[in-house]
Amino acid sequence: MKLLKKYKMTLIALLAFLILFFVRRETAVSAMGISLSSVGTMLSILPPILLIVNLLDALIPREVIIRHMGENAGLKGYFWSFALGTFGAGPLYVAFPVAALLAKKGARLAFIVFFLGTWTTTKLPIFLYELNFFGVAFTTIHIVTGFSAFFFISILMEKILLKKDRDLIYAKLSEK
Amino acid sequence: MESIIFYTASVLLLVYSFLKDKQKTKKAVKKSIKSLLGLLPQMSFILLLIGLSLAVLSPETISGVIGEESGVLGIGLSIVAGAVAFLPSFIAFPLGATLLEQGAGLAQVAGFISALMGIGFITLSMEQSYFGTKFAVYRNLGSLAMTLLFVFVVTIFMGGSL
Numbered sequence: 001m002k003l004l005k006k007y008k009m010t011l012i013a014l015l016a017f018l019i020l021f022f023v024r025r026e027t028a029v030s031a032m033g034i035s036l037s038s039v040g041t042m043l044s045i046l047p048p049i050l051l052i053v054n055l056l057d058a059l060i061p062r063e064v065i066i067r068h069m070g071e072n073a074g075l076k077g078y079f080w081s082f083a084l085g086t087f088g089a090g091p092l093y094v095a096f097p098v099a100a101l102l103a104k105k106g107a108r109l110a111f112i113v114f115f116l117g118t119w120t121t122t123k124l125p126i127f128l129y130e131l132n133f134f135g136v137a138f139t140t141i142h143i144v145t146g147f148s149a150f151f152f153i154s155i156l157m158e159k160i161l162l163k164k165d166r167d168l169i170y171a172k173l174s175e176k
Numbered sequence: 177m178e179s180i181i182f183y184t185a186s187v188l189l190l191v192y193s194f195l196k197d198k199q200k201t202k203k204a205v206k207k208s209i210k211s212l213l214g215l216l217p218q219m220s221f222i223l224l225l226i227g228l229s230l231a232v233l234s235p236e237t238i239s240g241v242i243g244e245e246s247g248v249l250g251i252g253l254s255i256v257a258g259a260v261a262f263l264p265s266f267i268a269f270p271l272g273a274t275l276l277e278q279g280a281g282l283a284q285v286a287g288f289i290s291a292l293m294g295i296g297f298i299t300l301s302m303e304q305s306y307f308g309t310k311f312a313v314y315r316n317l318g319s320l321a322m323t324l325l326f327v328f329v330v331t332i333f334m335g336g337s338l
Binding site for chain 2: 034092
């Protein structure tokens, strides 16, 4: 019963597949193909990332993160969030365990938001792709608007929107 | 390519950590297996949803609704499509270029790509389980605001039709 509850959403998605299969067989088959190839992507990234995150959790002393990304890190903290976000590779779900590690080690909430913002705006290999396909102007606008927006959002979330929820969020993240 | 780097890095780190502290390393490995198993219900759901969303939102479907003349409605639709779809960003940009060639507007493609990278309906359940509902919702709304700003600035500086 507990297992059934855990996989409730998966079962719902499978049901959607089944319905799609009877309505539009070809679409369902191609959807299954895409899902299966995504399994490969996930297996190629998620297990090593989780291992790296947990090993770093054991290896890096809390003071190091606090010094560079803690409450009093200032602009240096933004730099590190940017650096980690832009060098990190992989889909968004890979960024969550990394963010959890940073939080566990005492990183400031605004830096975690900015880290996720950087991750979703640009990454080093992707930057070259974007430049190549869309040109300098487009890429520059993307990066400048992205960073300024997330700078603002990170402060807004920390100081106003999540002010009361901060401890709850950190408690939740430290369980991960 | 990415997977080779990640696996190599994790193995090197594992060896280093093992030499430094066996006990802690064992604990970290155990914890990694536990978190991987803990993520399985969400991951299986996410993977199924990725297939469904991409099969329904094929490039042809997307370029059909976000043409140059589609205006603000087209921008709205392209942002929704980007938020619902799930694509690695090294595919997103070539796809965006293809959409442009097929007649989609620059503002619409900018909205699609930015939403694709920043707003994640499919990963929302996982984001919630990590950060809680409030954080996840605000972060995604923040990405939406950033996407709107990006579209707006691209339209002003690079033409394109709103």
